[in-house]
Amino acid sequence: MLDRFELKPTEDTPEIILDPENQVFKISGRSMPEDAFAFYTPVFTWLIEYVKNPNEKTDFICDLEYFNSSSAKKIVELFFILEEIKDKDVKVIWNYEKDDRLIETKGEELQILLKIPVEMVAID
Amino acid sequence: MKTKTIEWFFDILRDDNQCILYSGNFNDDITDRVIQLAEHNIDLHHEKVKIKKRVSYLLAECFQNIIRHGKVEDADDQMKQETGFFMSRNSDSKYYITSGNLIGVEFVEKLEGQLNQVNNLNQEELKLLYRKVITEGEMSEKGGAGLGLIDMARKSGRKLVYKFQEFNDLYALFYNQIILDSEAESVKKEQGAHNIEFAIQMHNKMVANKIILMQRGDFSRDSIIPILNIMENNVMSAIENSYLMKEIFHIMVELLQNIGRHGYEFESEKEGIFALSRNGNEYAVSAGNYIQNEKVDEFNKLLLKINGMTSDELKEAYIELLRDGDVTENGGAGIGLIDIARIATEKFEFKFSKVDTLKSFFTITVKNKLK
Numbered sequence: 001m002l003d004r005f006e007l008k009p010t011e012d013t014p015e016i017i018l019d020p021e022n023q024v025f026k027i028s029g030r031s032m033p034e035d036a037f038a039f040y041t042p043v044f045t046w047l048i049e050y051v052k053n054p055n056e057k058t059d060f061i062c063d064l065e066y067f068n069s070s071s072a073k074k075i076v077e078l079f080f081i082l083e084e085i086k087d088k089d090v091k092v093i094w095n096y097e098k099d100d101r102l103i104e105t106k107g108e109e110l111q112i113l114l115k116i117p118v119e120m121v122a123i124d
Numbered sequence: 125m126k127t128k129t130i131e132w133f134f135d136i137l138r139d140d141n142q143c144i145l146y147s148g149n150f151n152d153d154i155t156d157r158v159i160q161l162a163e164h165n166i167d168l169h170h171e172k173v174k175i176k177k178r179v180s181y182l183l184a185e186c187f188q189n190i191i192r193h194g195k196v197e198d199a200d201d202q203m204k205q206e207t208g209f210f211m212s213r214n215s216d217s218k219y220y221i222t223s224g225n226l227i228g229v230e231f232v233e234k235l236e237g238q239l240n241q242v243n244n245l246n247q248e249e250l251k252l253l254y255r256k257v258i259t260e261g262e263m264s265e266k267g268g269a270g271l272g273l274i275d276m277a278r279k280s281g282r283k284l285v286y287k288f289q290e291f292n293d294l295y296a297l298f299y300n301q302i303i304l305d306s307e308a309e310s311v312k313k314e315q316g317a318h319n320i321e322f323a324i325q326m327h328n329k330m331v332a333n334k335i336i337l338m339q340r341g342d343f344s345r346d347s348i349i350p351i352l353n354i355m356e357n358n359v360m361s362a363i364e365n366s367y368l369m370k371e372i373f374h375i376m377v378e379l380l381q382n383i384g385r386h387g388y389e390f391e392s393e394k395e396g397i398f399a400l401s402r403n404g405n406e407y408a409v410s411a412g413n414y415i416q417n418e419k420v421d422e423f424n425k426l427l428l429k430i431n432g433m434t435s436d437e438l439k440e441a442y443i444e445l446l447r448d449g450d451v452t453e454n455g456g457a458g459i460g461l462i463d464i465a466r467i468a469t470e471k472f473e474f475k476f477s478k479v480d481t482l483k484s485f486f487t488i489t490v491k492n493k494l495k
Contacts, residue, residue, distance in 0.1 A: 011349055011353060012349045032349075032352075032377055032381075034348065034381050034384055034385070066370065066373070066374070068374070068377050068378065068381065068460070069378060069459045069460035069463045070381075070459070070460070072446060072459070072463070073445070073446055073459060076446045076447075099367060100367055100370070101367060102367065102370055102371055102374065102467070109439075109442070109443055109446065112443060113443060113446060113447055
């Protein structure tokens, strides 16, 4: 099994925990690095390895309070990688604060874009 | 805010190393953060610790002075909104800290007397007076104002510059300017654009154009995040609705990062100007920066295209870019602009003005209000 991957949050990058052993796949906080490409590259590297030998079930939790447009692009690309295991039990859980139209809309767009389920969860 | 206003400010502020202007109500939160923003700018210019300490001290003293002399508990918010002013500029190794605020007319005479007293003393006399006030009590019954003024004059090593203006029967406007040299040998005279009259003119222009905050500085990568944090936690907390605030924050992020990516680089800085203004319930984020002439045509076309799109077309274009667009090369300016066009309540206002054979000055304003 692939080793746990973790990035601590900073003022402009999110916390990311990818831990197959404990069934935790989560990105949270805010993502607004100017160079989103550089930031997300190691995450891609990890996920590409993961999909070669994935868990039976992968619930990827997105708990993002804010992200800029270049992060949006990278986040979508992350989920494109997960599409490769769409035959398994894989889904994105998109948390957004009730009334937060900006984040809610981004989740709805993911539903249009992705071939894996995106579950929208409004948090009070 | 109009494009020509942002150009007007940029023309004036173009040779500054850094500049921040605030126009609006003063409260502790705002003052703390505006000071923080000004200090952050000093950090960027690697000033000596000693200078930084003095500037910070003078900034804080300046604000405390505003609060002490204010005595404007009864003035209405609108009035305070239009009279609170703060500006910190750094150019030619000098720091100019200017503030403006309402004071009750009954305090004008006394304050003017104190200012004259302080200005008539040399450094040695100021030191003696300072000690005297410390040991024997205030030179005025108005809590410590005297001490603050003496200290401001001591720390800046210059006469205090001030100006009173009529406001109405109850209140007057008090403007105060402190100048600090970061190099003792600096002998350059203050240029017209730095004197207090000109600061007042800038304040009036901000009020007329409903500008809350304006900053001119370096918008390359490392500089943007602290600016955004401070804006978000403070200046923007005045926005009543947290989701509107988030949308405006998003517009700021995209516009500032746009400068970072596409701005014309000079001496490893991407200089630009950025402003937040409010007209009724509508907010406007404006940004201005230089761009290379050869980029103008393509960029102009992109903006015209975005302005010509309906909301459905924008959504479609956005999703297409997420699906296929390769944004690694230029960091995704297109996607960012399309994204903010989708939340903006008006079409983009933008303009390119050719500066010389290499660069043009680009300004853009994006408006938003609660939908």
